[in-house]
Amino acid sequence: MPPYQPWPQPPYFAPVPPPAQPPVNGLAIAALVLGILCFLPAVGLVLGLVALAQIKKRGERGKGMAVAGTAMSGLGVVLLVLSLVTGAVSDFADGFRDAARESSENGGTFSLDKGRCFDSLGDSLEGTAYDVDEVPCSGGHDGEVFATFRMTGGTYPGDSRITEVADEKCYALQDSYVMDTWAMPDDVDVYYFTPTRESWGIGDREITCFFGSTDEGGTLKGSLRRDETTLDDDQIAYLKAANVLNAAYASAPEEEYVDDDLPGHKRWAGRVSSALADEARGLRSHDWPATADKQVAALLRDIEAARKHWALAARATDADTFYVHYVAGDKLLGHEKAIAVRKALGLETTLSDEAPGGSGTETGAEV
Incomplete structure (x- = not known):
């Protein structure tokens, strides 16, 4: 069975009441409704442009609604009607183009940056x-x-x-x-x-x-972010090494049983063996703190032993031989050594109740 990522229970974060939010601009709501209904598009266009000006001046919410309403109303205005309008045509057209340009520059009707x-x-x-x-x-x-x-x-x-x-x-x-x-x-x-x-x-x-x-x-x-902005160098070094193996485990064949696709499972075992070698190099290349040095060394010993079994599984001539080395290699990559390293580095150590038995340091594969 293909492996999957174990998901632990979330850490507890004390709830923090959000600050009071500014009101939503009423004209923005009206412009959006008219734009969706395609009713009185000229009115919707005017309301949207006025709403954008008010939102900018008053700091109100609803910019996305105003831009969306302006866009839809603008598209619904018949060219013949526009041709009959004098004076205000250019103002409306400029306002529409400005709204569309601003929407494009911001990435859409509203835009949120990474980490927000x-x-x-x-x-x-x-x-x-x-x-x-x-x-x-x-x-x-x-x-x-x-x-x-x-x-x-x-x-x-x-x-x-x-x-x-x-x-x-x-x-x-x-x-x-x-x-x-x-x-x-x-x-x-x-x-x-x-x-x-x-x-x-x-x-x-x-x-x-x-x-x-x-x-x-x-x-x-609370934030789910766990990257270079929130982790220290030791945590990043460990996770980068471990995630190489995660990717290899996740590339298991679609066929659940080895007998149904022995060549595919052998190629998978080869990828896992190579990933284990990469993980070992990544762990050895980092200068670990004294509090984690012994735990990393113990994990490395199991990784090296497991790599040999996965390499033999990749060269197996039949399904029975593959299973012998697969089971041995997978057993060597149990959660215990990974948890010890994680504890020493201050990383999450709790697995969810649905996590499978047996792991490739970070992920599991069930026979």
Whole structure:
């Protein structure tokens, strides 16, 4: 069976009441409603532009709603009607272009940087969002942004293609934000904000990847960030070495049984053997503190012994021989030595109840 990452229980963070938020601009809401309904588009356009000016002056919320309403109303204004308007046409057009340009520069109707936390204005993290409330990560919140990236192209690629790109890249980028996978709560998953067909038309190309709770009505408490900004050099060195093995374990064949794909499992064993060699080099190349030196040395001995068995599994001529060396190599990579190192380095040491028996230092593979 392919391995999977163990997820420990989240650490406790005392809730911190969020600061009072400024009110949402009423004209921004009206502009969004008119834009969605395609009703009185000229009115929606004017309300959106006025709302943007008021929000900037008063420091109110609702900028994303105002920009979205302005964009949709602007697109709905009939060219014939615009041709009959005098004087104000150029002002409206300039205002619309400015709003669209600002939206594009900010990455979309609203933009959140990596490491920022927010509350959703809706009942869930799924569906269409026009704005969010940015809040401190120290308290409870609905989402935490861990990566952003931009798509390219002039023509809207379609919902399915955008979702495919977001799904692939966001899941790949999460490990660089949470290097310590043991510190990830069980009830957290990856979500993302993507451009809509309408926002794409005004220059929105940004995809925002964020963590959110899978529990209905659930929230996150405290930041999940575990990278160079929050970890020390010793912790980073250990996690970088261990995560090489994680990636190799995660590349197991889709076929669960070795008899069904012996060549595929042998190639997998070869990748694990190479990853163990890389992990050992990474651990040896670092100058460990005295408090962790013995624990790392003990882990290295098991890694070297396990690597030999995985190498033999990679050269096995039949399934029975593969299993003999696979089981021996996997047993040598139990959680105990990794936990000892983690404790010495001040990293998370608790595994979730759903973590499998047997591990590749950080992940498990069940026979």
